[in-house]
Amino acid sequence: MRSAAERDRPGSEDMDRDENTRILPDRVAAGRRLVPLLSEFRDGDTVVLGLPRGGVVVGYQVARGLDAPLDVLVVRKLGVPGWPELAAGAIGEGGVRVLNPGVVRGEGVDDAELAAVERTERAALDRRLAGLRRVRPQVDLAGRTALIVDDGIATGATARAACRIARARGARRVVVAAPVAAASSVAALSPDADQVVCDRTPRRLGAIGSWYEHFPPVDDGEVQHLVALAAAPRPAADAGDIRVSIPAGPVTLPGLLAVPGGAGGIVVFAHGSGSSRLSPRNQYVARLLNRAGFATLLFDLLTPDESIDRRNVFDIDLLARRLAAAIGWIRHQPAVAGRPVGLFGASTGAAAALAAAADPALDVGAVVSRGGRPDLADRWLPAIGTPTLLIVGGADPVVLTLNREALDRLAGPKHLAVVPGATHLFEEPGTLDQAAALATSWFAEHLAAARAGHAGVADRGARGRR
Incomplete structure (x- = not known):
């Protein structure tokens, strides 16, 4: 596993931001900046998987630059009852479910509680997928490289769940890419990811949006449109x-x-x-x-x-x-x-x-x-x-x-x-x-x-x- 940015970054804490030169203009520009770092995946075997919603905007530019198909990997966290921010696991398309056994045991989450949370999150996942799959059938990952793209990685919980879901869908190799990610989260993605590629890996990340000049909300309509454009003939x-x-x-x-x-x-x-x-x-x-x-x-x-x-x-x-x-x-x-x-x-x-x-x-x-x-x-x-x-x-x-x-x-x-x-x-x-x-x-x-x-x-x- 490697981070493209870490190879060249000085060790000073003052480089966490390096003034305005380290600010990304927007998600589109950030995606284009990632393409040269991902050139080894321009091989006909890679599927770009954007994480809704902002990751799809970045992923669209990556897919275009690599001439690779773009799909969406929808992940819903299974939060611990009474503490929804703590992930007991995650679910994905096709009935995939990934659990964090340590959290489940440590928090005493029983099967009935977990099933109730999953029903709620599965309904939300199905609603989002209903619109997406009208414009883009699921791309088969079996034996291929799954290149998971997000607009930033803070804790890494969503990225880890996405890696496990891609692996469960048969991906031969799982790679995570993001314009910016906390250095500690990049390190924690192993062994779920075979490789991590980031433009910037500050030790003090803060809010992901603070690394962008323009970081508008992305709605489901924009996600659907980008996926449809990527699937259309160029x-x-x-x-x-x-x-x-x-x-x-x-x-x-x-x-x-x-x-x-x-x-x-x-x-x-x-x-x-x-x-x-x-x-x-x-x-x-x-x-x-x-x-x-x-x-x-x-x-x-x-x-x-x-x-x-x-x-x-x-x-x-x-x-x-x-x-x-x-x-x-x-x-x-x-x-x-x-x-x-x-x-x-x-x-x-x-x-x-x-x-x-x-x-x-x-x-x-x-x-x-x-x-x-x-x-x-x-x-x-x-x-x-x-x-x-x-x-x-x-x-x-x-x-x-x-x-x-x-x-x-x-x-x-x-x-x-x-x-x-x-x-x-x-x-x-x-x-x-x-x-x-x-x-x-x-x-x-x-x-x-x-x-x-x-x-x-x-x-x-x-x-x-x-």
Whole structure:
């Protein structure tokens, strides 16, 4: 067993944090940092098992980096009656049960008490699994390497239970990986884990969330969506993201720019409430647009400090100004200058995209809204002549009603597309692909028209100068 971080860490207690350089930006970045440490598992024999919920966000990035399947290992602790934080054991999918005999004996837990606790926890486990297994059948671990991933390891109790469950499911080798873990907990994982790989192993851990700049809660919908994305066929190789910085008044916003060869236009993403340039959904759609020949820009509309204040998330004027700054920045980038600009917005970001499109000076060629809130841009709708596609899930009735009402108020070419069975996050299998296909067709039609219009204007200007 080894810890990748321990090999290089100085022995000083002062290195437990090493100022801000040791803070992880978020779970997505933390997962990407783990991939080089896990390169030996890029062997076709590894299954990545994310521990819900935050471990699945990290695990998704690890699975992508290793080109390995992603599954979820749901663990429920069997707490001692009257002392639920003390684990008498744990249960997992498929009827797996692991006991801690020392705790059971030491606390005098009898069979009836243990059975009662297990019934309660089994019901909770089954409820969580019901949603997960709709999008991802259980991956067989027999004879394979189980790579268990969490967003941090404090006491190690959950990780130990997960190791035992993976072993009970037939895993040949069990490995635990986490961005950060208490050094004492890493040592205690033996013999349950054959190997432990961590980016950071401080002697004084504290709260796991304190090691992240951005550590938002993760809901079951996000877990299901990531598992479904991982199980879906991967798009063709992406255009290669370039990290960029976009000046927007008093702040600078980080972004990811991808420019495939011969790109006929660029699509700027406006993320929804609580999301960022690292949104797995929007990254997935961006890759599909790259494959179709569009450049893409994903950037954060808010700084980390700004995003803490929920009022900023719904400040459509502010978000629209940030989009305007990004479009202005694009006009001066040689790789994409002169290409027509489309906007792809989700949730509150869609309202910002509509507000930006209402400004003729920005010359937006097309707008696509996925599960958007056009009602938040109500005062701009009559001024929008930009071709606008509103995509809404058929199982998202409230948002569907808001979009139907907004459609009537839009002035330019417009269409409402309903994806059957999709809920607000488009987490159901295949629904995000349908939304991406609709968006691609809309941009292909209307950005091509915008480009032709630009060429016509340039040609007329050239004739006038002769």
